[in-house]
Amino acid sequence: MFRKLMAALGAGVEVDTVLRDPHVSPGETLHGEVRFRGGSSDHKVDGITVDFTAVVEVEHGDQEHHATYSFLRAPVSGPFDLRAGEARALPFAIPVPWETPVSAVGGRPLPGMRLGVATELALAGALDKGDLDPLHVNPLPAQDHLLGALVHMGFHFKRADLERGTLRGSTMPFYQEIEYHAGPEWRRHFSELELTFIAGPHSMDVILEADKRGGFLTSSHDVYNRFRVGYGDHPGRVEQALRDGLAAMARHCGWF
Numbered sequence: 001m002f003r004k005l006m007a008a009l010g011a012g013v014e015v016d017t018v019l020r021d022p023h024v025s026p027g028e029t030l031h032g033e034v035r036f037r038g039g040s041s042d043h044k045v046d047g048i049t050v051d052f053t054a055v056v057e058v059e060h061g062d063q064e065h066h067a068t069y070s071f072l073r074a075p076v077s078g079p080f081d082l083r084a085g086e087a088r089a090l091p092f093a094i095p096v097p098w099e100t101p102v103s104a105v106g107g108r109p110l111p112g113m114r115l116g117v118a119t120e121l122a123l124a125g126a127l128d129k130g131d132l133d134p135l136h137v138n139p140l141p142a143q144d145h146l147l148g149a150l151v152h153m154g155f156h157f158k159r160a161d162l163e164r165g166t167l168r169g170s171t172m173p174f175y176q177e178i179e180y181h182a183g184p185e186w187r188r189h190f191s192e193l194e195l196t197f198i199a200g201p202h203s204m205d206v207i208l209e210a211d212k213r214g215g216f217l218t219s220s221h222d223v224y225n226r227f228r229v230g231y232g233d234h235p236g237r238v239e240q241a242l243r244d245g246l247a248a249m250a251r252h253c254g255w256f
Contacts, residue, residue, distance in 0.1 A: 013039050013082065017050075017119040023136045026098045026199050030135075031091070034076055034119055038086040046122035048076040050092060053132060054101065055114040056162040056174045067164075069173055072097055076119075096137070098199045101162060101176040104136040105147060110178075112160040142204060142229050142238060143197055147178070149239045154183025155193060169205055170198050182210070189250035190223070203230045208245050223249040 013036060020031040034048055052072035058065055074094045082088070103113035116132030139147060151157075158179040167175050178195045186193075190210035198205040208225045225245035229238050 013037070013043060013121075013123060015119065015121055017117065017133055019117065019133055019135075022117075022134060023104065023138060024096050025138045025140055026096055026100045027140070027201060028096050030094045030096055030117070032117075033089045033091040034121075035087070035089045036082070036121075037088075038082045038084050041084050043082045043123055045077070045080050045082050047078055048090065048122075049120045050074045050076055050094060051118045051120060052094075052097070052100070052135070053116050053118055054162055054174065056164050058164045069162075069164075071100075071172055071174075097172075098201055099170060099172045099197075100137050102137055102139045102143060102160075102178070102197070104138050105144070107138075109136065110160050111157075113162070113176075140199060140204070140231070142231050142233070143199070145235050145238055146195070146206065146229070146242055149242055150180060150183075150193075150195070153243075154185060155180040156183070158192065167196070167198060167207070177209075186246060186250065193246075203228055205229075206242070206245070208249060210246075210249050225249050 015034065015036045017034050018032055024030050032050075034050075050073075051070045052074075053068050053070050055066050056069045058067050072094070074092065076092045077090050101113060101115065103110050103115045115135040115137060117135050118132050138144075158181055160176065160178045162174045162176055164174050166173060175196055175198075180193045180195070182189070182191055182193055192211055194209040196207040196209075198207070205226055205228050210223055225248050227241050227245050229241060
């Protein structure tokens with residue numbers, strides 16, 4: 001639907017962003033176009049930018065709130081003149097960052113994830129950032145295999161969210177945690193597992209975090225493991241790396 005930009009403009013300029021396909025994977029290209037029509041008078045458009053945004057959990061002491069973060073700004077157009085009543089469309093093709101969080105698995109939205117694309121139009125000294133168009137980011141094949149392996153091991157999905165902060169090896173201002181209830185094989189070692197991906201063009205790091213159960217003389221504590229997966233690795237090798245990481249956490253406290 002077209003939306004009108006009325007503020008500070010004196011006349012409505014109508015803008016609509018259309019994505020060719022809102023379902024993408026990290027490393028792919030998002031295609032679409034920005035369509036707009038001039039109002040009752042001529043205007044000079046200062047520029048059009050497309051923002052990739054995500055809703056992130058932010059902690060302040062004992063309190064939490066959610067904030068919208070922009071993690072990519074891609075210019076669609078520089079300055080141009082828009083005549084009264086003129087209809088135009090500008091196509092765009094934007095590479096999706098490798099570290100973009102997964103927000104859909106098996107064709108279904110991943111609960112807790114809110115990613116979107118917003119179009120910002122600068123006109124007459126004012127900025128208008130329109131409503132978010134939902135962005136559904138499917139996992140890479142290696143990510144999908146790891147997620148499926150956890151299910152096969154008996155882990156049950158709990159939730160997913162984005163946490164503010166930058167992990168070693170990452171360039172993002174936040175990181176994704178996909179949380180699971182531990183499967184029967186691992187339940188005596190820890191009750192929950194958190195999974196984080198740091199993806200690149202050829203490989204990705206996988207970070208595991210679990211709350212290790214305490215014993216008769218020990219208290220519970222968090223344990224970690226980090227390993228790398230190449231996109232050309234055999235699925236059996238990838239699953240074995242996951243099992244090795246889980247076993248290492250079950251035995252002792254690891255750090256990344």
